[in-house]
Amino acid sequence: MTQHNRAKSGVFTPTGKIQFGIFFQGVNSGTIWKAAESGSQTDFESFRRLAQTAERGLFAAFFLGEGLRLREHLGRPHALDVVGRPDAQTMLAALASVTKKIGLVATQNTTYNDPADLAHRLASLDLISGGRAAWNIVTTDNAWTGANFRRGGYLDHADRYKHAEAFVETAKRIWDSWETPSGPARQVLHEGQHYTVDVTPRLPRSAQYRPVLFQAGDSPGGRDFAARQADVIFSAHPKFDDAVEFRKDLVERSLAAGRGANAVQIMPASEFILAATAAEALEKKEWVRSLQIGPQQAVAYLEQFWGRELSEYDPDGPLPEIDPVVEETSETRGSGFHGAKARQLADQWRAEAKDKGLSIRQFVSSRTARVDATFTGSYTAVADQLAEYTRVGAVDGFNISPWLVPTGLDDIVNHLVPELQERGVYPTEYAGSTLRENLGLETPVRS
Amino acid sequence: MSTSETPVPSTSPAGFLAIELDGAGWDGGHFASLGEAVLAAESAGFHAATFTDAPVQGRANALQRAAYAGPATRTIALVPEVDTVYTEPFHVSTQLASLDYVSGGRAGWIATAAESPEGAAAVGRSSVSGEALAQEAEASIEVSRRLWDSWEDDAVIRDVATGRYIDVDKLHYAEFETPADFAGPAYSVKGPSIIPRPLQGQLPVLAAASLVGEGQIPADAVDAVLVTAPTPELLAAEVRDVRARVGASVAVIAELDVVLHSRGQAAAERSGGLDGGRAQYAGTAEGLMDLLESLLEEADGVRLHPASLALELDELSRLVLPELRRRGALRPPVQDGTFRDLLGLTRPASRYGAAAAAAGAGK
Numbered sequence: 001m002t003q004h005n006r007a008k009s010g011v012f013t014p015t016g017k018i019q020f021g022i023f024f025q026g027v028n029s030g031t032i033w034k035a036a037e038s039g040s041q042t043d044f045e046s047f048r049r050l051a052q053t054a055e056r057g058l059f060a061a062f063f064l065g066e067g068l069r070l071r072e073h074l075g076r077p078h079a080l081d082v083v084g085r086p087d088a089q090t091m092l093a094a095l096a097s098v099t100k101k102i103g104l105v106a107t108q109n110t111t112y113n114d115p116a117d118l119a120h121r122l123a124s125l126d127l128i129s130g131g132r133a134a135w136n137i138v139t140t141d142n143a144w145t146g147a148n149f150r151r152g153g154y155l156d157h158a159d160r161y162k163h164a165e166a167f168v169e170t171a172k173r174i175w176d177s178w179e180t181p182s183g184p185a186r187q188v189l190h191e192g193q194h195y196t197v198d199v200t201p202r203l204p205r206s207a208q209y210r211p212v213l214f215q216a217g218d219s220p221g222g223r224d225f226a227a228r229q230a231d232v233i234f235s236a237h238p239k240f241d242d243a244v245e246f247r248k249d250l251v252e253r254s255l256a257a258g259r260g261a262n263a264v265q266i267m268p269a270s271e272f273i274l275a276a277t278a279a280e281a282l283e284k285k286e287w288v289r290s291l292q293i294g295p296q297q298a299v300a301y302l303e304q305f306w307g308r309e310l311s312e313y314d315p316d317g318p319l320p321e322i323d324p325v326v327e328e329t330s331e332t333r334g335s336g337f338h339g340a341k342a343r344q345l346a347d348q349w350r351a352e353a354k355d356k357g358l359s360i361r362q363f364v365s366s367r368t369a370r371v372d373a374t375f376t377g378s379y380t381a382v383a384d385q386l387a388e389y390t391r392v393g394a395v396d397g398f399n400i401s402p403w404l405v406p407t408g409l410d411d412i413v414n415h416l417v418p419e420l421q422e423r424g425v426y427p428t429e430y431a432g433s434t435l436r437e438n439l440g441l442e443t444p445v446r447s
Numbered sequence: 448m449s450t451s452e453t454p455v456p457s458t459s460p461a462g463f464l465a466i467e468l469d470g471a472g473w474d475g476g477h478f479a480s481l482g483e484a485v486l487a488a489e490s491a492g493f494h495a496a497t498f499t500d501a502p503v504q505g506r507a508n509a510l511q512r513a514a515y516a517g518p519a520t521r522t523i524a525l526v527p528e529v530d531t532v533y534t535e536p537f538h539v540s541t542q543l544a545s546l547d548y549v550s551g552g553r554a555g556w557i558a559t560a561a562e563s564p565e566g567a568a569a570v571g572r573s574s575v576s577g578e579a580l581a582q583e584a585e586a587s588i589e590v591s592r593r594l595w596d597s598w599e600d601d602a603v604i605r606d607v608a609t610g611r612y613i614d615v616d617k618l619h620y621a622e623f624e625t626p627a628d629f630a631g632p633a634y635s636v637k638g639p640s641i642i643p644r645p646l647q648g649q650l651p652v653l654a655a656a657s658l659v660g661e662g663q664i665p666a667d668a669v670d671a672v673l674v675t676a677p678t679p680e681l682l683a684a685e686v687r688d689v690r691a692r693v694g695a696s697v698a699v700i701a702e703l704d705v706v707l708h709s710r711g712q713a714a715a716e717r718s719g720g721l722d723g724g725r726a727q728y729a730g731t732a733e734g735l736m737d738l739l740e741s742l743l744e745e746a747d748g749v750r751l752h753p754a755s756l757a758l759e760l761d762e763l764s765r766l767v768l769p770e771l772r773r774r775g776a777l778r779p780p781v782q783d784g785t786f787r788d789l790l791g792l793t794r795p796a797s798r799y800g801a802a803a804a805a806a807g808a809g810k
Contacts, residue, residue: 033605033612034605034607042548042642042643043548044517044518044548044549044551048518067541067641067642068537068641069637069641070618070639070641076615077613077615077618077639079611079612079613079614079615080610080611080612081612082612083612083613084598084603084613084640084641084642084643085641085642086541086544086545086548086549086642087538087541087542087544087545087641087642089511089542090510090511090514090541090542090545090546090549091514091545091548091549093510093511093512093514093515093549094514094515094517094518094549094550095518096515097482097515097516097517097518097519098518112535112538113535113538114533114535114569114570114571116569116570117533117534117569117570120508121508121511123507124507124508124511125508125511127507128481128507128511128512128515147635147636147637148537148636148637148638149535149537149634149636150535150536150632150634151634152634183504195570195571196571197569197570197571198568198569198571199565199568199569200565202502202503202504202505202506203505203506203507204505294610295610296609296610296611297610
């Protein structure tokens with residue numbers, strides 16, 4: 001079946017292949033900075049090295065996160081994890097000149113950008129890169145982030161997907177405004193609750209028609225948004241059974257949205273800890289975890305939920321017996337922390353740690369290490385495991401967060417990729433020169 | 448990279464040359480040749496390349512084109528125009544700081560503020576005009592400068608013993624608020640920046656001389672001004688007037704459209720279609736050498752706007768720049784030098800670091 005027919009089909013059909021993307025996160029505890037191999041997190045050389053390694057490994061895409069405000073800890077910038085990163089599109093434009101095939105994906109927020117400006121800049125990146133640009137759509141709504149922007153916190157949490165969808169549709173209309181590939185463009189008008197756009201687009205269609213759309217969001221609203229608008233969804237479901245379940249759910253939502261069963265691809269976030277043997281890989285995992293969550297990170301993690309200093313507590317001892325002083329955690333440490341009920345969490349966690357006999361450090365490590373998203377093992381065993389995913393099409397690929405910069409993909413590209421290629425489940429060359437071609441996505445229909 | 452070398456005094460007889468890579472004749476749609484164009488400009492010996500962001504069909508974002516050129520080059524400064532009126536200052540600041548990283552400290556910023564009903568309509572704002580334009584520009588420049596300073600240079604400490612990646616005492620909030628008499632919608636920016644301090648500390652900020660001065664962008668907010676006059680004859684006099692107005696600490700760059708005799712075609716036959724507001728030289732390479740030599744006695748640098756990038760760059764590269772170097776009118780390009788070095792600017796300390804040090808000393 002051709003790719004085109006596959007996308008339109010009402011029945012899901014596996015491609016038999018998996019793709020890799022790299023997510024250069026830039027901030028978090030997952031990226032190790034304490035090892036001798038850890039390089040700069042901001043110098044261009046780190047980005048060049050990772051992007052070129054990924055391209056050597058035929059990765060489909062290179063993703064960058066977006067920063068809108070520095071995370072805080074008890075009212076000050078958070079000091080313990082990697083922090084500070086370049087602007088996504090500026091960095092990707094530079095990477096476009098030192099790469100040829102790999103897709104370049106910018107995480108960009110719909111809340112603190114203007115649709116016409118963002119659409120123009122993404123179209124620009126798409127042209128500069130020869131049709132390799134993509135937009136990873138994210139939403140934010142809190143006033144704390146908004147403090148850095150002209151309009152502050154103007155958006156209600158409940159409205160964030162409604163707002164994002166209107167934003168994305170406006171961007172699509174701007175990219176679709178061309179009568180022919182080279183013009184002329186039609187004027188695009190949008191009058192909405194939050195903004196008004198009146199623009200005659202200036203950039204022609206790119207080699208891939210328009211930027212590819214990625215979206216993350218696990219709530220029912222987020223999944224429906226992806227099913228209606230996105231080409232690829234980042235899921236948080238890399239474990240096999242969970243992934244199969246997620247696929248089933250997304251296929252149903254895609255069909256309900258009037259798109260084919262194969263219209264939206266799935267790429268879960270993941271981490272790989274690999275070695276020649278299983279024993280070495282486990283040893284490596286211990287080393288990785290000890291560097292990701294040191295004693296200070298472990299205590300600071302709890303402090304964020306407890307809302308107070310806990311420096312008197314031994315990281316190798318039990319969880320604090322005192323209660324949190326905040327009712328809900330704030331957004332200041334990033335979206336992953338936002339909104340949890342602190343006391344309820346503290347009770348659960350104390351019980352869980354006591355039950356399993358975990359110290360603060362062990363407990364926090366188990367919470368933060370993306371346990372479900374980690375593939376640990378020998379190159380051959382993990383290759384076998386991934387090949388199993390392709391049999392049923394549980395996912396279309398994995399979005400890998402390297403725990404080392406800039407050497408974090410070397411293992412994967414040098415050892416895992418050849419194993420996967422031998423099994424016939426990984427590309428042996430780029431299918432084309434655009435991201436859309438390399439992902440096997442259909443050409444969009446004008447919206 | 449050199450960061451704190453002795454600055455070249457602005458009275459140095461040798462000047463620099465910049466080239467606008469999007470002048471008339473440059474088809475911005477030919478993206479495959481963007482890298483080639485900037486490399487050709489670099490190997491010709493130009494000290495800086497500028498990228499216009501005027502709303503022209505087919506032209507990609509100026510800052511992204513400059514970023515694309517970053518890894519391809521080692522010497523030439525990369526200076527995009529970025530609008531200050533219909534953009535988000537926090538994004539602009541981060542984008543420019545990132546350009547400095549991807550170019551190894553060779554980035555600059557031509558801050559623009561032009562009347563643009565289309566730009567206003569695109570973001571759903573009412574059109575800004577008159578003095579309010581300079582006010583928007585001044586605010587945007589100030590936000591960027593505070594955010595660039597918001598990380599002290601040595602804020603990333605990577606101290607394994609204490610587990611601290613950064614020293615929180617070396618990060619600062621920008622705490623910017625638009626002034627009470629601000630003409631546009633008021634706003635504030637909190638900070639710190641999302642990216643560590645740019646490699647140059649502060650990117651050089653350029654603006655049109657017509658935007659800088661009393662009641663507009665204060666001269667001390669910019670590092671260089673771009674000076675326009677209606678004819679080549681009037682240009683040197685205008686440069687002298689502007690220099691007297693903005694003071695010695697601001698570099699002065701003269702703007703010149705150029706059409707040369709090329710490949711048997713007389714300049715006069717090709718000289719239509721250029722921007723009418725700028726002085727234009729049309730003629731032989733020899734005549735241009737003499738004009739540039741005399742202009743560089745008054746100005747710190749000259750920015751050339753070629754009628755056709757391909758044709759003029761060829762002539763400039765073969766004839767004009769080599770001869771100007773022989774005459775000692777041009778300073779030698781410095782590999783891995785910063786744009787600040789080129790403008791004779793030292794690398795400034797962070798304003799917040801200096802303030803913290805002063806407060807510490809006073810305790």
